[in-house]
Amino acid sequence: MDRERLQQTIDRYIAASFTVNRRLSAMIRDVLPDGITAEQSATLRYLRENGRSTSSELADIFCVGKSSITAIITRLFDKHLIERVPDEKDRRVTYLVLTPEGEQMTRLFDSKLEELLGQYLIHFDNKEAKAFIETYEKLAAVLVHT
């Protein structure tokens, strides 16, 4: 890829991802239960998909400092959506786990999200959607492992 083509590809990527991310974020925000933010729902989702985690792990995954995670976790804890479970071996470590209430809340998101995103996915045939997702996942993997 020559330099000009590279620059053009980057520009198009930035423009498309900007529009998609902004629009989707706004729509998702509207669909979230009162008092739950996008960050908080992403945290709950991660805990459901990946099981118990620690603050340090979340900080790594979310690419933020540990103090940011503490703030988010505290708010979710105050809403009784997650629990803090101390490790029995290493007393520095605290595991974060969904409460049944938190688990239920993530299921609620999912059905709303499916309803929301489903109406846009119909514009893409299986083949196109498959290719897109696969490249996206490949990009994610490259960003993680380099």
Place this chain on the structure above:
Amino acid sequence: MDRERLQQTIDRYIAASFTVNRRLSAMIRDVLPDGITAEQSATLRYLRENGRSTSSELADIFCVGKSSITAIITRLFDKHLIERVPDEKDRRVTYLVLTPEGEQMTRLFDSKLEELLGQYLIHFDNKEAKAFIETYEKLAAVLVHT
């Protein structure tokens, strides 16, 4: 697309976009000049690509309230990166325009961004990159026009 396949596609999209957006945001943040945030650079970039705009237009495009835009604009104004130009016909509207300094700053981003993203783009051949961007742009268009 049946329901299960739809749910799976959505899950994979959410996971991939989460990882890509988090990682890229963190990298971009590191590459931004001191005192310039991601939101601010996105605003400058928009003004460069689209010429003079109004607060209302930016609020639409960024999918936020007008008061958010006022806050961002004020900070960029204080850094002498944009100017406020009153419309001569309609005295309610104020156009936002890059200063030469602001223009120069967006050029600086671009070269850093090109350097940063270029090293990941080499993992994708032209055909794959082209198909991906085209689907992404199609998704953006669908989100805007429905």
Place this chain on the structure above:
DNA sequence: TAGAATAGTTCTACTGTTGAACTATACCAA
């Protein structure tokens, strides 16, 4: 066993965001 490393919290300061209240201007219909 002393010093370094790690896990997590607290605190301060800041940006971005919402939403309501507000000012100023323009539009429009009776």
Place this chain on the structure above:
DNA sequence: TTGGTATAGTTCAACAGTAGAACTATTCTA
């Protein structure tokens, strides 16, 4: 023509998220 309504933008208060430094409490290690 004017009185009500719509629009553009700002201000304000309250909050979430973030960084980064300082801190506590552990565990590891040379």
